[in-house]
Amino acid sequence: MGDRRVRRTHAALQGALIRLAEDRELSQISVADVAGQAGVSRSTFYDHYRDxxxxxxxxxxxxxxxxxxxxxxxxxxxxxxxxxxxxxxxxxxxxxxxxxxxxxxxxxxxxxxxxxxxxxxxxxxxxxxxxxxxxxxxxxxxxxxxxxxxxxxxxxxxxxxxxxxxxxxxxxxxxxxxxxxxxxxxxxxxxxx
CATH class of the missing domain: 1.10.357 (Tetracycline Repressor; domain 2)
Incomplete structure (x- = not known):
């Protein structure tokens, strides 16, 4: 169950970043932006990625x-x-x-x-x-x-x-x-x- 949840979180975060990058440069995207777009908390983001x-x-x-x-x-x-x-x-x-x-x-x-x-x-x-x-x-x-x-x-x-x-x-x-x-x-x- 945990692996499926991790994969789902990774997919949500990656998809959120890809959508955000359609409108702005990577340097203009924050962790809060990605977490909000993915519907997860900032702490969840940091559980999976450094930045x-x-x-x-x-x-x-x-x-x-x-x-x-x-x-x-x-x-x-x-x-x-x-x-x-x-x-x-x-x-x-x-x-x-x-x-x-x-x-x-x-x-x-x-x-x-x-x-x-x-x-x-x-x-x-x-x-x-x-x-x-x-x-x-x-x-x-x-x-x-x-x-x-x-x-x-x-x-x-x-x-x-x-x-x-x-x-x-x-x-x-x-x-x-x-x-x-x-x-x-x-x-x-x-x-x-």
């Missing part, structure tokens, strides 16, 4: 884990999956919560969230490169996987900081040719509709 920033990290890492799972089509059989659709979904999800991601991935952001994103994307790229298997830490496949993950995080961060000037579809179209060269060594064919 709003720690809550934001927890909310974002959970959402990133879901996004990375969606991105698995990037590794299809040399482009036969829907990598552009996966990238579009990735950028659309970032845009949906742009203020929150902008705060956490920007200059004053969270190194923990950036590292989490990079590690999860690198692991996903490595899994795709090994066909679902694993590779030893010294394996040469780690370099391209880490490069792709870092590049995608960098592009996404820059896009967020510039106010999402391109649509998620445009970002997918701009990003895929570069990622395909890095991932496949040559330009991958456009995915089939």
């Amino acid at each position: 709003v920033h720690e809550l934001a990290e927890a909310a974002c890492t959970g959402m990133i884990d879901e996004l990375v799972d969606v991105m698995t089509a990037l590794g299809g059989d040399h482009g036969t999956g829907d990598p552009i659709g996966s990238l579009r979904t990735f950028f659309a999800a970032l845009a949906e919560h742009a203020s929150l991601y902008r705060s956490l991935l920007g200059p004053q952001g969270s190194a923990r969230v950036i590292d989490h994103i990079r590690r999860r994307m690198s692991a996903a790229a490595l899994t795709r490169a090994t066909g679902g298997g694993t590779a030893a830490p010294g394996d040469p496949l780690h370099v391209p996987a880490a490069f792709i993950a870092g590049a995608l995080v960098g592009v996404a961060t820059d896009w967020l900081q510039r106010g999402c000037a391109h649509t998620p579809s445009e970002m997918a179209e701009l990003t895929w040719p570069i990622l395909s060269v890095c991932h496949f060594g040559t330009r991958a064919p456009a995915p089939r509709p």
